[in-house]
Amino acid sequence: MQQVFKPRRNQKHKRSSRRLLFLAGLSLICLIILGGLHQERGLASQPLLGRVEPSTSWQAGSFPVENFQAYTSPFGYRRSATGGRGVEFHRGLDIAAPDGSYIRNWWTGQVLKVSDNTACGTSVTIQSGDWTHIYCHMKGRVETANGSRYVIDRAGGIQIWEGQQIPSGTRIGRVGMTGRTTGPHLHWGLKHGGQYIDPAQVLRAMYNQQVAAGPASNYTNQRD
Numbered sequence: 001m002q003q004v005f006k007p008r009r010n011q012k013h014k015r016s017s018r019r020l021l022f023l024a025g026l027s028l029i030c031l032i033i034l035g036g037l038h039q040e041r042g043l044a045s046q047p048l049l050g051r052v053e054p055s056t057s058w059q060a061g062s063f064p065v066e067n068f069q070a071y072t073s074p075f076g077y078r079r080s081a082t083g084g085r086g087v088e089f090h091r092g093l094d095i096a097a098p099d100g101s102y103i104r105n106w107w108t109g110q111v112l113k114v115s116d117n118t119a120c121g122t123s124v125t126i127q128s129g130d131w132t133h134i135y136c137h138m139k140g141r142v143e144t145a146n147g148s149r150y151v152i153d154r155a156g157g158i159q160i161w162e163g164q165q166i167p168s169g170t171r172i173g174r175v176g177m178t179g180r181t182t183g184p185h186l187h188w189g190l191k192h193g194g195q196y197i198d199p200a201q202v203l204r205a206m207y208n209q210q211v212a213a214g215p216a217s218n219y220t221n222q223r224d
C-alpha cells in the first residue's frame, strides 16, 4: 500500500529488481537440481529449510548483490577451487557479479566481525537473531580507530563498523577479489544456530514468496 505513490524512478528501479530476482530465481532452479544430486550422493549437510515452518516470512530479506550474473559454485563438496586434486567443502554460495558492483545486507542485524586476513578476504559478518551471514572477497580493508574496527572502501563510499546495526538492503560493500578467489564474486555464507546451511535454499524460499506475492510485493531489494 505504501508503494502506490512512489516516484517513477523507483518504479523503474523496482522493475529492474524484479527482473534480477526472476533471473536469479531461474538460475536457482538449476542450482537446486545440482544440490539435489549432491544430496543423493550423501555429501551435503543437513538441509535446514525442510524443517522450517512453511509460513516463515522471507519478505524482509534482500537479495545480496545488485548486479547478479550467475551462481558460480554451489554449497557443498567440490574439487578445490584454486587448483590441486583435493576435495573441499564449500561453506557458502558463490554469486558472480561485476567487479566493483554493490553488495547488500540480506537481513537486518548487527555487525559481528570485520576481517581482511583470511581466505575470505575483506569480509563482514552480520548476526540477525539465530542467523549469521558472511560476505567475502569484498573491496577495501580493515582499519582501527579509537579501539574499534571497521571495513573501509573509500572508492565505494563504504564504512562498516563492528557492532553497527545494519538494515536489510543496505549497501555493505562491493564485489572484489580479496582473499582466495579466481574472479570477482560474492562468497555468501549462511549459518543458522551456528551450523552452515545452503544459502540457495533461503534464496529459493525468498524467490517463491516474492513470486506468490505478485507485483504488489514489497521486496526490499529496491533501495537506492
Ligand SMILES: [Zn+2]
Binding pocket: 073, 090, 092, 093, 094, 186, 187, 188
Ligand atoms: Zn565461495
